[in-house]
Every structure is written in C-alpha cells, then in structure tokens.
Amino acid sequence: MKKSTRIGLILAIILVAALAALAEWLVIRDDDITKNPNGLITSVKMGGAFNLIDHKGNTVTEKNFLGNYVLVFFGYTFCPDVCPTALADVALVLDELGRDSMAVTPIMITIDPKRDKPDVLSEYITLFHDRIIGLTGTEKQIKEVAEKYRVFYRRVDDQEYSFYLMDHTSFIYLVDPKGTVISLFRYGTPPSEIADTIRKHMKG
Amino acid sequence: MFLKILFSFIMIAFIHSSAVASEFQLGNLTISDPWSRATSSHQMSGVVYLRILNSGNQTDRLIKAVSIHSEKVTLHDMILDGDIMKMQSIKNGVEIPANSEVELKPGAKHIMLMGLKRRLDRGQTVSVTLHFQHAGMTEIKALVFDAGSRGPKGKNLKGNMPGNNSKNGHKSH
Ligand SMILES: [Cu+2]
Numbered sequence: 001m002k003k004s005t006r007i008g009l010i011l012a013i014i015l016v017a018a019l020a021a022l023a024e025w026l027v028i029r030d031d032d033i034t035k036n037p038n039g040l041i042t043s044v045k046m047g048g049a050f051n052l053i054d055h056k057g058n059t060v061t062e063k064n065f066l067g068n069y070v071l072v073f074f075g076y077t078f079c080p081d082v083c084p085t086a087l088a089d090v091a092l093v094l095d096e097l098g099r100d101s102m103a104v105t106p107i108m109i110t111i112d113p114k115r116d117k118p119d120v121l122s123e124y125i126t127l128f129h130d131r132i133i134g135l136t137g138t139e140k141q142i143k144e145v146a147e148k149y150r151v152f153y154r155r156v157d158d159q160e161y162s163f164y165l166m167d168h169t170s171f172i173y174l175v176d177p178k179g180t181v182i183s184l185f186r187y188g189t190p191p192s193e194i195a196d197t198i199r200k201h202m203k204g
Numbered sequence: 205m206f207l208k209i210l211f212s213f214i215m216i217a218f219i220h221s222s223a224v225a226s227e228f229q230l231g232n233l234t235i236s237d238p239w240s241r242a243t244s245s246h247q248m249s250g251v252v253y254l255r256i257l258n259s260g261n262q263t264d265r266l267i268k269a270v271s272i273h274s275e276k277v278t279l280h281d282m283i284l285d286g287d288i289m290k291m292q293s294i295k296n297g298v299e300i301p302a303n304s305e306v307e308l309k310p311g312a313k314h315i316m317l318m319g320l321k322r323r324l325d326r327g328q329t330v331s332v333t334l335h336f337q338h339a340g341m342t343e344i345k346a347l348v349f350d351a352g353s354r355g356p357k358g359k360n361l362k363g364n365m366p367g368n369n370s371k372n373g374h375k376s377h
Contacts, residue, residue, distance in 0.1 A: 078248055079249075080241065081282055081311065082310075084352045085352065085354070088351070088352020088353070091352065123246060127243075128351060152288055162319065165291055169288050186287065187284075187289065
C-alpha cells in the first residue's frame with residue numbers, strides 16, 4: 001500500500017515534470033519533497049497562505065483550516081464530467097475514513113470565480129457532501145492560490161456556445177493540520193488509496 | 205396559453221414515465237443503460253453516458269445528438285494533455301466499429317448537453333435523439349443518477365436496477 005502510494009506520487013511527479021516546457025512553476029522537483037525516515041512524505045513545497053471567500057460568503061484564510069487535515073480540489077461548477085467525479089471521490093474518501101473523516105476538511109477551490117459566486121458554489125457542493133467547503137474569491141485571489149498549488153487553468157471560449165469551459169489540472173491535495181501539503185493525488189486515484197494515505201499520516 | 209398547457213403536458217409526460225427502458229435497439233445497434241448526472245440549478249451543462257453495441261459487420265458512427273433539454277448537444281472527448289484535462293469536441297463522430305461495443309463514460313467520451321434549460325434531478329429521465337451515419341436515428345431516455353455517480357453497476361444484470369451500488373459504494377481497483 002505504502003509502495004503504491006509512493007509510486008503514484010512518483011508518477012505524478014514525472015508527469016508534472018513532463019510539463020516543464022509548458023510552465024516552469026508547475027514542476028515539482030525531488031528537492032521540493034521532504035520525507036521522514038519511514039519514507040512517508042512530510043512536505044511538498046507548495047500551497048501556503050490564501051485569502052478567499054467561502055460558499056457562505058465569509059472571508060477565510062488558510063488559518064481557518066489549521067488543526068484538521070484538508071483535502072483540496074480545484075475545479076469549477078460548470079464542469080459536468082471531471083469535477084463531479086473528483087468530488088464524488090472526495091466524498092468516498094470521507095465515507096471510507098468513517099469517524100476519522102471528522103479530522104478531514106474537504107475543500108473545493110473554484111478556478112472560475114467569475115461564475116462561481118458563493119451561492120452557486122453552495123448549491124453545487126451540497127450535491128456531493130454536506131461537509132465540502134466551496135471557496136471563491138476575486139480573479140486575483142484565485143490566481144494567487146492556484147499558482148501556490150501549481151494549478152494550471154485556462155478559459156476556453158467556443159463560438160458555438162454562449163458560455164465557456166475551462167481546461168485545468170485536477171490533482172487532489174492533502175494538507176496536514178499544520179498547513180503543509182503532504183501529498184497530491186492524480187485524477188482517478190482510487191478513494192481507498194487516498195484514505196489509506198490519510199490514515200497513515202494520522203498514525204504518524 | 206395553449207402552448208403553455210401543451211408544454212406542461214410534455215413535461216409531466218417525461219417526469220412521470222414510470223418504467224425506464226435500459227436498452228434501445230436501432231438496426232444492428234443496441235444502446236444500453238443511458239444515464240446522466242443530477243445538476244444544480246446554476247449549471248449550464250449536463251452529460252449523458254451510454255454504451256453502444258454494434259452487432260453488424262459495418263462500422264457506424266454516432267454523428268449527432270439533439271435534446272429538448274438543452275440548447276445544443278455536443279459529442280465530447282475528455283483528453284489528458286500532460287495533467288491538464290481538456291474537453292474536445294469530436295469532429296467526425298464517435299466511431300462504433302463492427303462487432304464491438306463503445307462506452308461513453310466519465311473522464312472519456314461523452315454526450316454533453318450545452319445550455320441546460322433546467323436543473324436535472326435524480327430519478328428524472330432525459331430524452332436524447334441520437335443520429336447515426338448508417339443506422340439512422342432513435343430517441344433514448346437517460347436516467348438521471350446523483351451528481352457524482354459513476355453510472356449503473358452490475359452491467360450484466362438484467363432488470364432495471366440503476367445505481368445498484370456495491371456494498372461499499374465504490375469499486376475496488
Ligand atoms: Cu464535455
């Protein structure tokens with residue numbers, strides 16, 4: 001299990017590295033990662049401070065989430081295929097963790113703040129899990145947090161439609177109770193694998 | 205006024221369609237288990253997934269789809285460019301090779317309802333007319349599952365048990 005998680009992360013790193021030509025800041029290098037003697041990753045150099053608005057309209061920062069593990073996902077509510085799958089996976093991770101899931105806060109940060117206002121986020125996230133917190137902000141605030149998590153996103157307009165879609169990277173990030181990113185999972189990682197990783201960290 | 209009444213009748217008709225067929229036959233094509241995902245009232249797009257079995261000896265193509273539920277229907281493919289997820293419209297239609305089955309599913313090829321006219325609720329059905337290059341056209345009814353559903357489970361089971369989840373609610377890999 002430990003091994004598959006590690007291989008998964010290594011694969012993720014290789015793939016992310018392959019994007020080097022596209023955007024230098026997206027790259028996670030070996031020296032961005034710190035491990036403990038057991039080989040468990042204790043920090044990935046990304047993430048950090050943010051200033052956003054939650055789906056109830058309250059201003060929140062990274063400090064509001066300290067003390068709990070946090071699962072962070074970047075997406076947008078108009079996305080009908082990939083984002084619902086990822087959010088359903090997050091809900092399954094919580095199910096899998098049972099009561100331990102109370103120590104995990106799931107967060108969706110929109111990369112489409114123009115349309116994803118708090119009320120839009122609010123109705124959407126409750127379709128998946130009662131405890132998911134939706135975060136939005138100004139375009140600048142979103143750009144800042146996305147850069148910290150090395151999220152790539154781009155608006156895609158099409159003359160055929162009166163609205164637009166977004167291209168985006170869709171990792172799920174695990175942040176520890178101190179606010180340090182400790183894992184990232186590629187789209188499609190089985191929820192049981194994510195839950196196992198979280199459990200391993202909970203045990204230390 | 206008359207149009208309004210007629211419209212409500214049509215709406216009631218599809219909301220109350222009790223038995224939902226899970227298979228639709230069109231010549232050599234069998235379309236199975238069409239399904240969709242519930243949306244919020246703000247979402248402007250929805251999806252339809254299904255399986256198409258071509259038991260004939262000639263390749264066919266799903267070239268177009270239309271629906272009364274949305275302004276437009278597009279055939280899309282989800283592609284991974286590095287780690288960036290992109291939706292691309294399928295230019296020449298979805299190929300259904302002879303004697304094989306093609307599945308439209310999450311994270312892959314899908315039918316996209318662009319400009320949804322109203323929210324899709326779990327348990328409702330969504331009518332979509334599929335146009336094939338050779339077999340012609342047929343109307344199917346996709347059953348709406350919950351927003352994050354992976355679709356009907358137990359594909360080989362006969363009977364109408366959509367969303368028939370395994371005990372733990374998810375597949376093991
Ligand atoms: Cu699409």
